[in-house]
Amino acid sequence: MTNLLERIKNTVMADINHLLDKKEDKNPLALLNQYVRECEKETDKVKKLLERQYKLKEEFSKELHQAEEMAEKRKRQAEVASKAGEEELSAYAQQEQAHFEERVVRLAESLKNTEQQLREIETKYMDMKHKLKDMKIRQMELMAKENITKAHHTMNKVLEEKQVNPTNQARFNEMEQYIDKLEEKINTEYFKQTMDEKLAALEKNQLKKEDDSISL
Known part of the structure; x- marks a missing residue:
């Protein structure tokens, strides 16, 4: 149990910054993502061990209580x-009493060891959860840096191509002219539609007045 916990602890508590600073690591975010996944698996393992240890503690406590009652009985x-x-x-009852008293001593010792192991697992589990949380925060920080780096790279590439490549410059100019014409067309259509609606309303109003005059 101790060796397993130490192995898991050493795996999770490794210095993440040291890993990220390796010269051969060309993609620290990919490395961190993999490391986070591995730590999540190890943390789940410890969680299961912790749950199992709680059950063992309950079982030892139950057996100890029963043994004490039988010894007294x-x-x-x-x-x-x-x-x-x-x-x-x-004589039979005394012999049985001796057996149960021996069992009480054994179970009490087992319960004591189980509780001590439980505290150790709880401490390591909390350390692992905190370390995992810190790594996920670092993961988000790196993702943010990666996003902004890609955004700047894309924008700079577009701007450089517009300035340097004549073909791209002509394409950009053509696109700008197309957008200007499209905007002009939309504005013209909107103006026409507005005028048509106003003329139709005016005509309708005039016809109504004429009908009212005839009625009188």
Whole structure:
């Protein structure tokens, strides 16, 4: 148990900055993503060990309680049998009492060790969770840097191509002219539609006035 926990702890507690600073690492974000996935798996393993240790603690506590009750019960029965002159029953009860008392000592020691191991696992599990959280924050930081780097690279590339490449310059000019014409066309259509609506409304209003005059 101790060796397993130490191995997991050493895996998770490795210095992430040292890994990222390796000269051969061309993509630190990809390395960090892989490392985070591995640490998540190891953390899940410790979580399962922790849950199992809790169950073992409960089982040891239950067995200890039962053994203590049986030891006390056999002690009481041995005294009753002895007073009644039932030496055979008294001897049997005393023998059973001794067995249960031995079991109590053994279970108490096992429970003590289990509780100590449980505290160790809990401490390591919390350390791992904090380390994993720190790595995920670092992961988001690197993702943000990667995004902004790609954005600047793309924008610079577009601007450089526009300035340096004559073909691209002509293409950009053509696109700008197309956008200007499209905007002009949209504005013209909007103006026409607005005027048509105003003329139609005016005509309708005039016809209404004429109809009202005839009616009178």
